[in-house]
Structures are given as structure tokens and as C-alpha cells.
Amino acid sequence: MSFTKPFLKWPGGKFRLLHRINEKLDPGKRFVEPFVGSGAVFLNTDYKKYLLADTNPDLINLYLHVQKNEKSFIDYCQSFFTPESNNEERYYQYRTQFNSSKNIRLKSALFLYLNRHCYNGLCRYNSKHEFNTPFGRYKKPYFPKKEIENFHTASQSATFIHASFVETMKQIKRGDVVYCDPPYAPLSKTAYFTDYFAGGFGWEEQIELAEWAAKLSKKGIPVLISNHNTDNTRALYKKAGATTEKFLVRRTISCKTNQRNKVEELLAVF
Ligand SMILES: C[S@@+](CC[C@H](N)C(=O)[O-])C[C@H]1O[C@@H](n2cnc3c(N)ncnc32)[C@H](O)[C@@H]1O
Numbered sequence: 001m002s003f004t005k006p007f008l009k010w011p012g013g014k015f016r017l018l019h020r021i022n023e024k025l026d027p028g029k030r031f032v033e034p035f036v037g038s039g040a041v042f043l044n045t046d047y048k049k050y051l052l053a054d055t056n057p058d059l060i061n062l063y064l065h066v067q068k069n070e071k072s073f074i075d076y077c078q079s080f081f082t083p084e085s086n087n088e089e090r091y092y093q094y095r096t097q098f099n100s101s102k103n104i105r106l107k108s109a110l111f112l113y114l115n116r117h118c119y120n121g122l123c124r125y126n127s128k129h130e131f132n133t134p135f136g137r138y139k140k141p142y143f144p145k146k147e148i149e150n151f152h153t154a155s156q157s158a159t160f161i162h163a164s165f166v167e168t169m170k171q172i173k174r175g176d177v178v179y180c181d182p183p184y185a186p187l188s189k190t191a192y193f194t195d196y197f198a199g200g201f202g203w204e205e206q207i208e209l210a211e212w213a214a215k216l217s218k219k220g221i222p223v224l225i226s227n228h229n230t231d232n233t234r235a236l237y238k239k240a241g242a243t244t245e246k247f248l249v250r251r252t253i254s255c256k257t258n259q260r261n262k263v264e265e266l267l268a269v270f
Contacts, residue, residue, distance in 0.1 A: 003044045004154070007066075007147035008059075008112070009121025010038035014181055014226065016249060017265060018044050021179065024245075024269055026222040028177035034168035035181045036160075039063075043154050047177070050158035053168040056123070058131075060162040062108040066148055067155040073105070074148050080113040081143040091117055091135040099130040116141040165205075169212045178216060178223040182209055185233050187263070206233070210240040210268075217241065217270035229264035237268035244268050 003018050014021060014037075021041055025031075031047040033039075036054045054060055065073045084090065091114075098110040111131075115121055118133040126132045161168065165180070172178060183201040206227075213223040227233045229246040237244050245267045 003040075004150050005144075005147050006038035006040045006043060007144040007151055008038045008115050010040075011120075011122060012181070012184060013038045013040050015040045017226065020247060020265075020267065021224065021226065024224050024267055025179065026177050028222070029175035030177070032168065032172055032176050032178045033181070034163075034165035034178070035183075036063075037181065039151065039154075041179055041181070042158070043151065048157065051161070051168070051171065051176075052158050053161045053163045053165070055162070055164050057162045058107065058111045059123075060160050061104050062111050063151075063155065063160045065105060065108045066152050067158070067160065069152050073109070074145065074152070076105070077109045077112050077148070078143050078145065080109055081116070081141060083140075085113070086117065086138070086141060088135045088137075095131060116143070165209060166212070169216070172216055172221060174220060176221055178213075178221060180209060180213065180223065180225045182206065182225070182227065184228050185230060187228055187230060203232075206236060210236050210242075213242070213268070213270040214240040223270040225268040225270070227266050227268070229266035233266055233268075237266070237270075240268075240270070242268040242270045 001019065003015065005015065006013065018040065022044065025045065028047060030049040030051060031042060031045055032051045033042055034053050036042060036052040039052065042050055042052055080094070085094070094110055094113055098107055098114060101107050114131060114133070115123070117136055117138065119136045122133045124131070124133045165182070182205070185203070185206050209225065213225055216223050225237065225242070234244055246264050248262050249265050
């Protein structure tokens with residue numbers, strides 16, 4: 001079975017787990033993703049309507065521009081992908097421009113440029129919310145034209161919101177089907193993944209999310225959560241009333257691409 005690829009590189013993206021996730025999703029009127037990331041899951045489902053949210057404002061602004069594609073936003077994005085733009089000096093100029101610009105259209109196009117030209121597609125910000133991933137040194141960064149066009153088409157039935165998961169959960173109603181892919185809980189106490197938009201997602205948030213899932217499930221709204229399979233995550237979801245299923249997946253969890261480890265993933269069905 002072939003799946004539609006997202007156009008952004010996104011750490012923690014679920015492209016490789018789609019077959020597992022899809023078989024656990026119930027039918028419904030609207031699909032809600034409070035942690036949309038690259039959109040890999042939404043792109044490969046078939047619901048009438050979508051509510052897609054994330055706390056990263058740069059991501060949501062880019063999606064809103066791709067959705068409208070006014071004055072050919074896609075061509076505008078492509079204009080940044082030239083051989084002359086693929087060097088360290090130009091990369092850091094664009095990164096500075098991205099961090100200082102108030103022009104959302106320009107910022108959104110530069111966000112895509114940065115995503116494809118930066119180190120490993122890492123979306124990392126400093127404490128001032130400035131994007132600070134270094135240059136990636138790729139021979140010829142790929143412009144994902146076909147993938148953006150697919151996203152544009154799929155997004156016509158979607159509403160994108162810049163929101164924390166709690167705000168999104170408050171908007172969920174009967175008939176919705178919810179898939180939650182929060183930032184991973186740590187595999188060990190020392191390995192916390194902090195490459196997402198500054199703000200952090202700690203154990204408190206993992207608990208709050210499980211409590212929301214239990215609450216919605218009691219109202220007859222199906223919720224699926226994915227995470228690392230650890231003693232803590234299993235215990236958390238079981239206590240909240242979910243059934244869990246674990247499986248092995250090969251993924252990059254360290255910042256070195258040559259360190260690919262097999263990690264156990266967990267799906268919690270509420
Ligand atoms: C594991 S990624 C989701 C990946 C996505 N399922 C995919 O396949 O690309 C987690 C996402 O949660 C977002 N995020 C982090 N904290 C959040 C919060 N408190 N509320 C909503 N989204 C949050 C991050 O910006 C990131 O895009």
C-alpha cells in the first residue's frame with residue numbers, strides 16, 4: 001500500500017507507522033489531530049472534515065498559506081530553492097531574515113526553505129523563539145512540489161489552528177475521532193527530546209493528555225495516542241483506562257543519522 005508523503009521533514013513524524021495507526025482509527029464525521037506536525041496521518045485518512053492543530057505558529061502559518069495558495073504561494077516557495085541559495089552564507093542570511101521578519105508570507109516560505117536546507121530537518125528554537133538549527137550541507141535540497149500540491153488539495157476540508165492540545169481538546173464533540181501524537185515521553189530520565197517549538201512538554205502534560213483522552217472516551221469519542229513504549233507510558237495509559245499495543249520500529253532518535261535504533265512504540269486506544 002502506498003501512502004501520501006508529507007512535504008516537511010518532521011522529527012517524530014509518523015509516516016512509517018501509518019499502517020498501524022490507520023487500522024486503529026474508527027469512522028467518524030471529523031478527524032482531530034491536536035499535534036499535527038507534518039500531517040502524515042491526516043494526509044492518509046479519509047474523513048469529511050479535519051481539525052488540525054499545533055503549538056508551532058510557523059508550521060500553522062505555512063499550512064494556512066499552502067491551503068489558500070494565493071498568488072501561487074507554491075511557486076513563491078520554489079523560488080528560494082536555487083543552487084545559489086544552497087550555501088552556508090545564504091542559509092544564515094535567510095535564517096536571520098526568517099527570525100526578524102514580520103511578513104508572514106515571506107516567513108512561511110522561508111520556513112520551508114529552512115526545513116529542507118537545515119541539519120536533519122530539525123525544528124529547533126532558542127529561548128527567544130529564534131530558529132537556530134545550523135546549515136545542513138545537502139547537495140541538492142529537494143523541492144517537494146508534488147507533496148505540497150497534495151497537501152493543498154487535502155487541506156481544503158481542514159481547519160488549522162495554532163493551539164495547545166488543551167485548547168483543541170475543549171473543541172472536540174461527538175462524532176469526532178481523535179489521534180494524538182504528543183512529543184515523545186523520555187526513554188530514560190536523561191534522554192528528553194526538546195527539538196520542538198520552545199515551551200516544553202513534560203510528564204505533567206503527558207498525564208493531562210491521558211486524562212483528557214479518558215474523559216472524551218467516556219463521552220463516546222474515540223481517542224488514539226501514540227508514544228514510546230516505556231514502563232511509565234504503559235502504566236499511565238492503562239491507569240487511564242486504555243488498552244495498549246506495542247511494536248518495534250526502526251527510527252532515528254539521536255541527532256546522528258547513522259545511529260538508528262530499534263525503539264518500541266506504543267498505541268493506546270481509549
Ligand atoms: C511527534 S510531533 C507530531 C508528528 C506528526 N504526527 C507527524 O506525523 O508528523 C509532535 C508535535 O506536537 C507539537 N506540540 C508540542 N507541544 C504541544 C502542545 N502543548 N500542544 C499542541 N502541540 C504541541 C510539536 O510542535 C510537534 O509538531
